[in-house]
Amino acid sequence: MLPYYLAYGTYKYVKLRFFNDSKPFGCSLAPTVKCNLKCKHCYESRNRMSNKKELSIEAIDNLAERLSKQGMKHCTLTDGEPLITNESIEKCEVVIKHFWMNYIVTNGTMEIPDFPVIYILSLDGPPKIHDKLRGSGVFGKLKKNVRKSPNDNIYALCTLNTTNHKHIPNIIVTAMDLGLKGIMFNWYNPSSANDPLWIDYPTRNKDIDRLINLLDHYPKFIYNTIYELNLLRTPKWTGSCPNHWIPSYDAFGNLKIPCIFGEHAYCSRCGCHVFPALSESITKGRETVQMKLALDFADTFWIKDNIVKNVITNDLVKTLMNYGL
Ligand code: SF4
Numbered sequence: 001m002l003p004y005y006l007a008y009g010t011y012k013y014v015k016l017r018f019f020n021d022s023k024p025f026g027c028s029l030a031p032t033v034k035c036n037l038k039c040k041h042c043y044e045s046r047n048r049m050s051n052k053k054e055l056s057i058e059a060i061d062n063l064a065e066r067l068s069k070q071g072m073k074h075c076t077l078t079d080g081e082p083l084i085t086n087e088s089i090e091k092c093e094v095v096i097k098h099f100w101m102n103y104i105v106t107n108g109t110m111e112i113p114d115f116p117v118i119y120i121l122s123l124d125g126p127p128k129i130h131d132k133l134r135g136s137g138v139f140g141k142l143k144k145n146v147r148k149s150p151n152d153n154i155y156a157l158c159t160l161n162t163t164n165h166k167h168i169p170n171i172i173v174t175a176m177d178l179g180l181k182g183i184m185f186n187w188y189n190p191s192s193a194n195d196p197l198w199i200d201y202p203t204r205n206k207d208i209d210r211l212i213n214l215l216d217h218y219p220k221f222i223y224n225t226i227y228e229l230n231l232l233r234t235p236k237w238t239g240s241c242p243n244h245w246i247p248s249y250d251a252f253g254n255l256k257i258p259c260i261f262g263e264h265a266y267c268s269r270c271g272c273h274v275f276p277a278l279s280e281s282i283t284k285g286r287e288t289v290q291m292k293l294a295l296d297f298a299d300t301f302w303i304k305d306n307i308v309k310n311v312i313t314n315d316l317v318k319t320l321m322n323y324g325l
């Protein structure tokens, strides 16, 4: 039988090339801009100075409904800390009802609710390095919350910068010790030309060589692919970044241009792995971490929405993720 990702890739390739169809399939929304941490590498901290009013629960509900009606099936809840207040948690709850699949990106310092989502936990290093970047005692809280989480669908996301990149093997072991399901790496996006946390391309290439070697040891645990890592070796891919596939909205309901990094996006130094991963899915038809493959694949074959919604359960998601699909 034709693997679903190959069928999906062919379908998407034909739609893109011959029907010029590149409509977004997912979005990212921000339940709040507030956060209890002051990470050195936070791209969202500038927005925290704003006096603007955040979207209400009803307004974010309406926005999510509008986006899902446009055909988007996946949502990532991120930006500030989505689990910081009762209101932001309620916003997560109303948004996730509109999409087939949701990720909540969290710093792990808050209790993790039992929502039918995949949690993406920011992990910047082994304990001391994590706390150096995120603040004293942060790793301890994260560990406690992960241990008692009612949802074990938790994956680590590590942003490599000049402080933590030498600890890649330890970061992987830390994520495994926490009992997480896997880890994804990306590289820090600088906010200016002389940002001290940015890793230059020759150094990034050495990280990539190391990660590709580690993929042999942890093939089921590291969720980056060789294709995606090789794309990130140079800024060449950024000229045709498929950012239109995932529009990002800030906590005030404004579309961020050109992408989640907003007006300060530094494309020629970008280290985001999401769009290289999607490029691989779409243009090569290969398996990647993106669960949207499975969801869009179902859509490809015109299965009725409500049947798919009931069939794509958390257990199925877990099973597919475990097989690296
Ligand atoms: S936890 Fe996330 S949102 Fe909060 S300061 Fe750190 S990087 Fe920014």
Ligand code: SF4
Pocket (backbone or CB within 6 Å): 189, 238, 241, 242, 243, 258, 259, 260, 261, 265, 266, 267, 268, 270, 271, 272, 275
């Ligand atoms: S900064 Fe944003 S738009 Fe620019 S290459 Fe990176 S992800 Fe794409």
